[in-house]
Amino acid sequence: MTKDEFVEELTAILNEDGAxxxxxxxxxxxxxxxxxxLGVIALLDEIGANVGxxxxxxxxxxxxxxxxxxxxxxx
Amino acid sequence: MHRFFVSDIAYYIPESRxxxxxVEKSSARWSSDEIYKKIxxxxxxxxxxxxxxxxxxxxxxxxLLSKCDSIESSIDLLxxxxxxxxxxxxxxxxxLQERLGLPTDCFAIDFNQGCSGYVYGxxxxxxxxxxxxxxxxxxxxxxxxxxxMAHDDETVRTVFGDAGSATLLELLPCDxxxxxxxxxxxxxxxxxxxxxxxSGSRRLEDxxxxxxxxxxxxVDRLFMDGPAIFDFTLDAVPKAVEKVLTKSSxxxxxxxxxxxxxANRFMLDHLRRRCxxxxxxxxxxxxxxxxxxxxxxxIALANLVNDGRLKRSEKVMLVGYGVGYSxxxxxxxx
Numbered sequence: 035m036t037k038d039e040f041v042e043e044l045t046a047i048l049n050e051d052g053a054x055x056x057x058x059x060x061x062x063x064x065x066x067x068x069x070x071x072l073g074v075i076a077l078l079d080e081i082g083a084n085v086g087x088x089x090x091x092x093x094x095x096x097x098x099x100x101x102x103x104x105x106x107x108x109x
Numbered sequence: 110m111h112r113f114f115v116s117d118i119a120y121y122i123p124e125s126r127x128x129x130x131x132v133e134k135s136s137a138r139w140s141s142d143e144i145y146k147k148i149x150x151x152x153x154x155x156x157x158x159x160x161x162x163x164x165x166x167x168x169x170x171x172x173l174l175s176k177c178d179s180i181e182s183s184i185d186l187l188x189x190x191x192x193x194x195x196x197x198x199x200x201x202x203x204x205l206q207e208r209l210g211l212p213t214d215c216f217a218i219d220f221n222q223g224c225s226g227y228v229y230g231x232x233x234x235x236x237x238x239x240x241x242x243x244x245x246x247x248x249x250x251x252x253x254x255x256x257x258m259a260h261d262d263e264t265v266r267t268v269f270g271d272a273g274s275a276t277l278l279e280l281l282p283c284d285x286x287x288x289x290x291x292x293x294x295x296x297x298x299x300x301x302x303x304x305x306x307x308s309g310s311r312r313l314e315d316x317x318x319x320x321x322x323x324x325x326x327x328v329d330r331l332f333m334d335g336p337a338i339f340d341f342t343l344d345a346v347p348k349a350v351e352k353v354l355t356k357s358s359x360x361x362x363x364x365x366x367x368x369x370x371x372a373n374r375f376m377l378d379h380l381r382r383r384c385x386x387x388x389x390x391x392x393x394x395x396x397x398x399x400x401x402x403x404x405x406x407x408i409a410l411a412n413l414v415n416d417g418r419l420k421r422s423e424k425v426m427l428v429g430y431g432v433g434y435s436x437x438x439x440x441x442x443x
Contacts, residue, residue: 068264069147069375071336076379079343087340 149374153270165273224431
């Protein structure tokens with residue numbers, strides 16, 4: 035999956051209208067609640083990124099999330 | 110040769126309901142439609158103030174036993190699964206033995222499990238029946254998580270509902286060896302992810318959470334870390350499904366129905382895909398009840414039977430998982 039595709043998926047999961055970027059702060063997003071985190075866990079699982087929930091919660095920005103996916107998100 | 114089988118199931122949902130509209134009225138953030146879209150639940154039964162988990166199980170048991178004349182006198186095993194017992198002591202199973210008019214030579218015991226509890230109950234009933242220690246078993250589940258909730262905590266109010274269920278298990282003469290198997294799992298590292306602190310002997314002041322709870326969540330009420338539990342199920346459930354199939358020497362194709370614990374629709378959809386289970390044999394039945402903890406599997410089974418979908422001799426896979434962490438899976442001949 036490319037970085038753009040990943041961010042597009044995140045935008046849908048977190049129910050955001052505006053564009054998200056690597057710099058977007060997760061805590062600023064209304065959708066980054068327990069159901070939003072649930073959705074992101076499902077997305078990471080689908081692309082085969084093995085990420086624990088505590089590492090996920092340590093992420094501050096969308097860029098941190100992308101870093102967590104390792105080689106599963108490219109470009 | 111004798112084999113255990115489930116002869117009948119009934120359930121009971123308390124009259125009072127909490128709808129998504131009710132939640133919307135008291136919540137600044139959650140709209141009725143959003144709740145349904147996110148978790149696939151429209152309404153939940155909520156026990157009245159005077160009503161306990163054993164009352165709900167009692168109502169389900171009366172419904173079940175009233176179908177057969179004086180069957181009570183032949184029940185010699187009563188298992189009651191609850192995390193909301195009437196008392197710390199005595200066991201609610203003793204109260205239920207008397208209320209249901211079961212014989213005094215009946216084995217009766219409570220066991221404390223949640224979402225995995227129904228499968229554990231079946232496993233214990235099977236062991237007692239097939240060893241000859243019992244001849245007819247009543248497996249009851251009853252849960253009232255609503256009594257443990259903070260009334261402003263939408264993360265649990267939207268998910269959980271109260272209910273009771275009753276399952277009658279008997280022995281049947283059978284020449285063919287039993288096909289199905291049971292597998293179990295426990296990981297107490299997950300104990301803080303779904304917990305009611307201060308509900309037992311451990312003092313609140315000695316039991317601080319290892320990581321601070323999110324803002325607005327009360328330490329002394331039902332606390333659920335939904336994402337962590339989902340993370341756990343993604344690891345535990347596919348492995349349990351694979352293990353129970355291997356132990357039974359079966360493939361998913363040979364299973365007629367798959368009933369997972371009905372946690373929420375989002376989780377179920379994802380787990381179904383992960384486990385490679387075809388949509389048409391995978392049961393989702395929680396819209397009108399919510400996550401009723403140990404009751405979800407028997408409710409779904411009862412509805413399958415009542416709708417004429419689940420038929421005798423079909424193969425059913427059941428998988429329970431959650432609070433503990435605790436999980437179990439089995440394949441049984443219906």
